[in-house]
Amino acid sequence: MTVPKAARASLWLLCLALTLLTAQITTHAGxxxxxxxxxxxxxxxxxxxLCAIPCLLRALAVPDERPAWAGLGLAIAIWGAGDTYYSFxxxxxxxxxxxxxxxxxxxxxxxxxxxxxxxxARHRVARAELSRxxxxxxxxxxxxxxAMTLVFRPIQAATxxxxxxxxxxxxxxxxxxxxxxxxxxxxxxRGWPLERSFVLITAGLSVFGASDCAYLxxxxxxxxxxxxxxxxxxxxxxxxxxxxxxxxxxARPAVPKPGWGTIVTPSAxxxxxxxxQVYDHFVRVExxxxxxATAATALAVARLLLTFGEHLRLLRRxxxxxxxxxxTGLGNRRRLHxxxxxxxxxxxxxxxxxxxxxxxxxxNDSFGHPAGDALLSRIALKLRDISGASAYxxxxxxxxxxxxxxxxxxxxxxxxxxxxxxxxxxxxxxxAAHGVIELPDxxxxxxxxLRLADQRMYASKLARRPIASDVLPALVTTLEAAxxxxxxxxxxxxxxxxxxxxxxxxxxxxxxxVVATAGxxxxxxxxxxxxxxxxxxxxxxxxxxxxxxxxxxGERIVASAGGLRHVGPLIRAxxxxxxxxxxxxxxxGAAIPLVSRIVFACDAYNAxxxxxxxxxxxxxxxxLSELERNRGTQFDPRVVRAVHAVVRGRLPRAA
Numbered sequence: 001m002t003v004p005k006a007a008r009a010s011l012w013l014l015c016l017a018l019t020l021l022t023a024q025i026t027t028h029a030g031x032x033x034x035x036x037x038x039x040x041x042x043x044x045x046x047x048x049x050l051c052a053i054p055c056l057l058r059a060l061a062v063p064d065e066r067p068a069w070a071g072l073g074l075a076i077a078i079w080g081a082g083d084t085y086y087s088f089x090x091x092x093x094x095x096x097x098x099x100x101x102x103x104x105x106x107x108x109x110x111x112x113x114x115x116x117x118x119x120x121a122r123h124r125v126a127r128a129e130l131s132r133x134x135x136x137x138x139x140x141x142x143x144x145x146x147a148m149t150l151v152f153r154p155i156q157a158a159t160x161x162x163x164x165x166x167x168x169x170x171x172x173x174x175x176x177x178x179x180x181x182x183x184x185x186x187x188x189x190r191g192w193p194l195e196r197s198f199v200l201i202t203a204g205l206s207v208f209g210a211s212d213c214a215y216l217x218x219x220x221x222x223x224x225x226x227x228x229x230x231x232x233x234x235x236x237x238x239x240x241x242x243x244x245x246x247x248x249x250x251a252r253p254a255v256p257k258p259g260w261g262t263i264v265t266p267s268a269x270x271x272x273x274x275x276x277q278v279y280d281h282f283v284r285v286e287x288x289x290x291x292x293a294t295a296a297t298a299l300a301v302a303r304l305l306l307t308f309g310e311h312l313r314l315l316r317r318x319x320x321x322x323x324x325x326x327x328t329g330l331g332n333r334r335r336l337h338x339x340x341x342x343x344x345x346x347x348x349x350x351x352x353x354x355x356x357x358x359x360x361x362x363x364n365d366s367f368g369h370p371a372g373d374a375l376l377s378r379i380a381l382k383l384r385d386i387s388g389a390s391a392y393x394x395x396x397x398x399x400x401x402x403x404x405x406x407x408x409x410x411x412x413x414x415x416x417x418x419x420x421x422x423x424x425x426x427x428x429x430x431x432a433a434h435g436v437i438e439l440p441d442x443x444x445x446x447x448x449x450l451r452l453a454d455q456r457m458y459a460s461k462l463a464r465r466p467i468a469s470d471v472l473p474a475l476v477t478t479l480e481a482a483x484x485x486x487x488x489x490x491x492x493x494x495x496x497x498x499x500x501x502x503x504x505x506x507x508x509x510x511x512x513x514v515v516a517t518a519g520x521x522x523x524x525x526x527x528x529x530x531x532x533x534x535x536x537x538x539x540x541x542x543x544x545x546x547x548x549x550x551x552x553x554g555e556r557i558v559a560s561a562g563g564l565r566h567v568g569p570l571i572r573a574x575x576x577x578x579x580x581x582x583x584x585x586x587x588x589g590a591a592i593p594l595v596s597r598i599v600f601a602c603d604a605y606n607a608x609x610x611x612x613x614x615x616x617x618x619x620x621x622x623x624l625s626e627l628e629r630n631r632g633t634q635f636d637p638r639v640v641r642a643v644h645a646v647v648r649g650r651l652p653r654a655a
Contacts, residue, residue, distance in 0.1 A: 010053040011246065017047045018239055022232060044235070045087060048080035051238035058245040065123055069245055071116025072201075076238050079109040083234075099168040107168075110175045117183050117201060134303040135266045141296035142269040143181040145276055148174075148289035172216055176209030197247040204240030207233055263307070270300035325393040327373055328380030336392045336400055340446035343402065343439065350402060351410035354453040355421055355434040357397040363428045375423060375430065382420035389413040399432075400453075407438050407505065411641055414503055415649035422650075433457055436505045456507060489606060494518035497602040500642045501595075510595060517570040518599045524554030524571070548583045551575055574599045579633045597636040601627060601643050604635070620647055 020043065055073030059066045082105025089102070183202040211233025218230075273296040280290050323335035331339070343350040364372040376397070383391035383399060388409075392400040401417045403410035414436060421432035435456025443449035497518040501511050525547075539547065555568040573587060573596035580588030582600075608623040618626070624644055631640040 006053075006057055010050060010057065011243065014047065014050045014054070014239060014242060017043060017050060018235065044231075045080055045084045047235045048083055048238060049077060051235070051242040052076040052080065054242040054245040065120060068116045068120035068123060071112040071119065072241055072245070075109045075111075075113035075116065076241065078105050078112070079234075079238070082106045082109070103168050107171055107175065110179055113179055113205075114182055117179075117205075120201075121198070134299050134306065138266050138269045138273075138296050138299045138303065139181070139184045141181065141292045141299065142273050143184050144177045145273065145289040145292035145296065148177060148286045148292065149276065172212045173209075176205075176212050180205050180209050195247075197244040200240045200244035200247065204237040204244065206237075207240065208237030211237065266300060266303050270297060270303075273297045273300070325380075328377055328393050330380050330383065330399075331390065331392040333392070333394055336394065336402070337446055339390060339392075339402055340439075340449060343404070344444075344446070347440075348404060349406045349441070350404055350439050351407055351414070351436060352439060352449055352453050353401040353403070353410070353414045353417060353434050353436045354394065354450070354457045355399045355401070355417060355432045356457055357399075357421060357430055357432050359428065359430045360397040363430055366428060378423075379421055383417060386413050386416050386420070389417070391417070407436075408638070408641060410436075411503060411645035412648075415645035417649075418499070418646070419649035434502050436502055438505060442505070452507075456502065456505065456511070489610065490519045490522055493521070493599065493602045493606050496606065496643070496646065497598050499646045500598050500602060500639065503642045503645060504594075504598070504638070506594070513567060513570060513595045514598060516564060516567045517574060517595050518602065520554060520558055520564075520567065521571050521574045521599050521603060522550065522554070523557055524550035524552065548575070552584055569593070570595050570599075574603070576600070577634050578636050582634075592636075594636075594639075597639050598642075601635045601639045605643055605647070624648075 052073045055069045055076065059069040059073060062069070082102045085105065086100075086102035089100070180202070183198070183205045211230060214230055214233070273293040276285060276293040277290060277297070279285060323331055323338065325332045340352070360372065360375075363375065376393070379399070380391070380393065383401070386401070388405065389401050389403045392402070394400045399417075399421065401413060403413045414434070418432055418434060421430075423430045435453045435458070437443060437449055437453045437456065439449050443452055494515055497514050498511060501514045506514065535543070551572050551574060555572040558564050558571055559568040570593055572584065573592050576582035576585065576587040576592045576596060577600075578589060578592070578597070580586050582592075605623050605627060608618045608626060609620060611617045624647060627635060627640050627643060631637045
C-alpha cells in the first residue's frame, strides 16, 4: 500500500512534534512545561490532533476500511477537543470540577474507538468463525477482569468528593479496561499471526489506559504533578494508533491457521481467569472482576465444546473423503474393500461386477480431459440410480457394482450398469466390458474376488474384438467369402453371446470358447446348397434334414483346425434344445454344454430380429417374448434371463 504524501507529511510532523514535546518535558520536569504556553497548550494539543490526521486520511484512501479508521480518527479528535478545553478552561484553577465539559469529551472518545476497532477486526477477516468470536470474547473478558482487579479498587478507595465525581473518575478505568479488552479481543479474533496494525493499536490503547489509571490514582492521592513524563502517555498512545493507520494489512485468513497459536491463546486467557477465581478464595477480588472471569471461563468451556465438535466434523469429513472418489462421488477402492468384507461377513450371496470402458482413451484424446471427466461424472450419476446396488469407481475408467442377492437377482442391475456405461455420439463410441463373480461361492476373500472379476472382465474385453482379428482368421474369412450375410450374423451373435457369458460369470477360457462357437456355429452351412439355404418357401422334411446336418459339417471343418478341435463338439451341440428335442443328438438340460446353450439362444434372437426370405424381422420386444415363451422347453431358462437383461440394457430408456 502506497502512503499518500499528505499522510507521510503528517507522520513526519508527528514524529517531530513528539520529539520536541518529549525533550521539553524531560528537560523541564517539575512545572516549567506548563508555564510555557506554547508547549503546554498549543504543541501538546496540536500533537493530539496530528494523531487523528493519518487515521482520517486512511479512511479517505481505503473505502473498505473507512468506518474503522474514521471512528479511530474521530475518537482521537474528540479527546483532543476535550484536552484543549481543559487547557484553556482550567489553566489557573486550583480545583478542577468533575464532571466537566472536558470529561464529556474524554468519555465520548471511547464510543467511536470501540466501533472502529471492532469494524477493523471484522473487515480484516474473510469469514467470521464462531471460534474467533469466542477467542476474542475470552481475551476481552479476562483483560477486563485483570484491569478491574488492578486499578478499580485502588482508585475507588482513593477518590473522594460527591457521587458524580466518584462515578466520573471510576468511568475512566472501566472504559479503558473495556477498550483494551476489545482491542485484544479483536487481535485474537483475527487469528495468528498477529497483524502489525493490531499490535500497534492494542499497544497504543494500553499505554493510553495506563496513563488514565496512573493519573486518576495520583490525583486522588494528591501526588500528581503537571509536566512530568506521565503526561506523554496519552499522546504516545495515540501516536501508536496513528502509525498503525499506515501499516500494510496482512492477508485475510478465511479460517484460523492450524497450529498451537489457535489453542494457546484461549487456553492461556482461560487459565488466568481460573487463577483469579481461585485467588479470590484467599484475597477478596472486586466482584465485577470475578464476574468477568467467570464469564470468560464459561466461554472457554463453550470454546472447548466447539473445538471438539469441529474435530469430530473434520474427522467425519476425512473418513468420507478417504472412501469417496473425488471426481464422481462414488465409493472408491477402499470403500469397495470395506463393503466386500461386510458382504463376506454377512454370509448372504452377493454379485460383484467389474467394468472397464472401451473407447474412453480415444474420447479423452479427441475431446480433452475436462470432457472425459464430465463423461465419467455423467456415468456415475446413472450408476448411482441403479436400484439394489452399490456403485464404485475402481480407478481410471474402471467401475464396480456390488449387488446384494443371487446371480439371477443381479442380472437386471448388471445389465442396467452396462447400459449406463455406454455413450455413443458423433465421432465416438464408449462401451464397457465387464466380468461378473458370485460371492462367496466363487471366491472366499475380497482379494480373490477382485482378481477373478478382473480376469473375466479382461477376457470379455479381448473377446469383444472383431471376430476376424487374431483368433479365427482363416475360418471366418472362408465363411464370409461363402456368404457375407452369414459372416455378419455370426459377428452379431458373438457380440450378444459374449455379453451374456459375462453376465453369467463365465471365465476367460469359456468366454473364448463362446467367441469361437458363436463365430463359427454356421460355418457348416457352406456345405448346404444355396437353393435350400435361401429358399423363400417353407422347407420340406427332407430339406430340413439336410439343413440340420450343418452342425455336423461345422464340427468336421473346425476339427481340422488344430487348436480349435475342442470347439467342434460345442458347434455340434449349438442347436440342442433344453427339452431334448433338438439335433443332432437329442441332448437334454445340463447335458448340453453351457457355451452351446448360450450361442443357441443368441442365435435364435438374432435370427428373429433379422429379415428372412420367408418373413420380416421381429421387434426386439417381440423376439424377447418369443424367447420367454420357449423358456424351459427350447432354451435354458437361466440363459433366457441373461439375454433378456442384456437386450433390455441396450434398448433406449423410453422403450
